[in-house]
Amino acid sequence: MKNVLIIEPNRLLGQTYVKSLQLAGLEARLVGDAQEAIDYADTKNPDLVLIELQLANHSGLEFLHEFRSYAEWQKVPVIVNTVIPKQRFNYDPQYLEQLGIKKVIYKPTASLQQIIREIRALL
Amino acid sequence: MDNRTHGGDYAKMLWSVAEHLKAPLSVISRQAELACLSGQYSLDEAAKMQTQADIGLALVDSYLLGLDLWQNQTELPLEAVSVSGIMADTAHRLYRYARQMDVTLEISVEGRFGPAMANPKGLKAAMLSLGCAMVEAVQSSQKRRLTLAVHRSGQGQGMIAGIYGISGQFNSSQWESGQVLHGKSHQPLPALHGSGAGLFVASSILQAMGSQLDAGRRLRQNGLRAEFLRSQQLALI
Numbered sequence: 421m422k423n424v425l426i427i428e429p430n431r432l433l434g435q436t437y438v439k440s441l442q443l444a445g446l447e448a449r450l451v452g453d454a455q456e457a458i459d460y461a462d463t464k465n466p467d468l469v470l471i472e473l474q475l476a477n478h479s480g481l482e483f484l485h486e487f488r489s490y491a492e493w494q495k496v497p498v499i500v501n502t503v504i505p506k507q508r509f510n511y512d513p514q515y516l517e518q519l520g521i522k523k524v525i526y527k528p529t530a531s532l533q534q535i536i537r538e539i540r541a542l543l
Numbered sequence: 544m545d546n547r548t549h550g551g552d553y554a555k556m557l558w559s560v561a562e563h564l565k566a567p568l569s570v571i572s573r574q575a576e577l578a579c580l581s582g583q584y585s586l587d588e589a590a591k592m593q594t595q596a597d598i599g600l601a602l603v604d605s606y607l608l609g610l611d612l613w614q615n616q617t618e619l620p621l622e623a624v625s626v627s628g629i630m631a632d633t634a635h636r637l638y639r640y641a642r643q644m645d646v647t648l649e650i651s652v653e654g655r656f657g658p659a660m661a662n663p664k665g666l667k668a669a670m671l672s673l674g675c676a677m678v679e680a681v682q683s684s685q686k687r688r689l690t691l692a693v694h695r696s697g698q699g700q701g702m703i704a705g706i707y708g709i710s711g712q713f714n715s716s717q718w719e720s721g722q723v724l725h726g727k728s729h730q731p732l733p734a735l736h737g738s739g740a741g742l743f744v745a746s747s748i749l750q751a752m753g754s755q756l757d758a759g760r761r762l763r764q765n766g767l768r769a770e771f772l773r774s775q776q777l778a779l780i
Contacts, residue, residue, distance in 0.1 A: 430566055436573045443580055503565055505604065507664070528565045528600040532576045 422543045423447040425466035427457045427483070428501075429475055437470065440532040446539070452476075454483035461493060468542055469498045470535070472527065484519040497542045500524045501535065554614045561607050565600060572596035594639045601636070602675055602741065605668040609744035612751040619665040619752040623658035623774035626666070626704050627693045633670040634691050637678060644682035646689060653694040659702050659771035662752045669748040670704065673756070673767060676741030677706045683736055684710045692761055696770050705759055705768025709734050713765040718758040722746070734765075742767060 424446055428434035434450040441448040449464075451457045453475050460466075469487070473480035480500065487493050498520045502509070506526055516524070523538050575592035578584040584592075612619070634650050641648045674691065681687050689708035696703050713734040724731035725743045732739050746756040749769045759768040 430570065432570045433566075433573060436570070436577050440573075440577050440580060443577075503562075528569050528604070529597070532573055532580065 421445070421447045422467045423449070423464065424539060425457060425460060425469045426450045427452075427454070427469065427471040427475065427480065429453065429472060436532070437535065440536060441539070444536045444540075446536075446543075454478035454480070454486075457483060458486065461487070465492060466496055468539055469496060470501050470539065471498060473500055473502045473504060481519065484521070488519060494520070496520065497522045499535075499538055499542065501527050501530065503527050554610060558607065558610055558614075561603050561610065564603050568596045568599045568603065572600065590639070591643055594643055598640045598675060601671055605672040605748070606740070606744050608665065608668050609672070609747040613747045617751060619662035619748070621660045621662055621752060624661045624663045624666060625656075626659045626661065626702060626771060627652045627656055629661075629663065629666050629670060630691045630693055630704055632667065633674050636671055637674045640675065641678050641689070644678050644687070646678050646682050646687040649688065649690045651690050651692040651694070653692070656693060656702055656773070658774040660774050661754070661771050665748045665752050666704075669745040669756075669769075670706070672741040672748070673706055673745035674741075676735070676737075676739055676745070677708060677766070679737055679741075680735035680739070681708050681710070686710050690761070690764060690766075692768075694761065700773050701770040702773060703759070703768050703770050705761065705766050707759070707761050707764035707766030707768075709765040711765075713758055715758045718756075718767070 424441055426434055426437050426448055428437060428450060429452050431452065434452070438448040438450050449460060451460055454477065471480045471483070475483065484498060500521050500523070502524070509524060522542055525535065525538065572593050575589045575596065579586055579589035579593070630652070631650055634648050638648060677689055681689060686708070689706055691706050693702060693704050711734045717732060717734065721732040721739065722743065725739060729738060730736060742756070749756050754769040754771055756767050756769050759766060
């Protein structure tokens with residue numbers, strides 16, 4: 421079964437994502453911050469990462485830089501699911517590509533079904 | 544501390560509060576959706592929760608835009624946009640919300656219009672904000688019908704986009720008086736229940752694109768509307 425790592429600081433929202441992915445037949449693990457994500461990925465390679473960029477202590481982008489520095493995680497696709505509105509999300513597309521970010525979703529308006537669709541499209 | 548500092552501090556606080564509201568509203572919406580998907584609640588119950596939360600989230604974004612524009616006194620860049628397309632999109636986004644409030648929505652586009660000069664993102668936010676406020680305003684009245692209309696301006700080269708359906712008296716002087724009272728009164732517009740926040744946010748956004756929200760009347764319905772200049776680009780062809 422495909423395994424999705426969800427990095428989401430809002431626990432309730434994260435648990436909702438986990439349950440919806442489980443309903444959709446996917447395995448999902450929720451972590452709240454970058455360090456927990458690295459610790460988890462050490463034990464079980466994720467097939468996809470769903471990440472909020474606004475994390476405590478380390479930003480999601482810092483996490484992705486570190487994540488990409490490990491050979492075994494270089495090809496894992498990433499979906500950014502963030503509260504940062506599109507007009508403030510001014511990152512260079514090449515930069516996003518380097519970090520393996522395949523899709524950026526605006527979290528407040530993204531339904532569970534949309535998120536599941538995007539994940540399935542990449543797995 | 545002078546008034547500008549006070550005003551600036553309150554605006555910052557409001558901004559932070561509005562940003563924060565996205566979190567609980569997102570949780571409510573996604574939980575309702577999950578309840579729907581898993582069959583935990585009836586479709587109807589879950590859909591109501593989700594729609595209310597989704598509208599709340601969309602409004603928060605509109606409010607933040609209005610607040611940014613008001614605080615920084617910036618202008619929105621204009622481009623040629625299809626106003627009737629944006630009104631149709633607004634009606635689509637409002638539809639479920641209006642239905643839950645037992646309000647009928649109609650779209651009326653009188654004639655064929657080319658593009659007008661507006662800011663597409665700002666116009667969408669303004670019309671959604673205005674539409675939600677109007678749904679809330681009319682849902683307690685006996686005639687629960689709103690018309691989202693695009694029609695010619697009586698003068699000159701403009702076109703008008705408006706939302707009409709307020710029962711009872713509503714005119715320019717009440718609208719002007721409401722703008723003075725808003726932020727101080729729980730009900731600045733007697734014809735509309737509630738704070739009318741969405742109307743004033745829409746007004747702020749429209750001003751930033753060189754337009755203005757005014758009271759108006761169309762086919763025996765009172766409402767609020769804004770005028771836009773037609774784009775001259777296609778006139779050269």
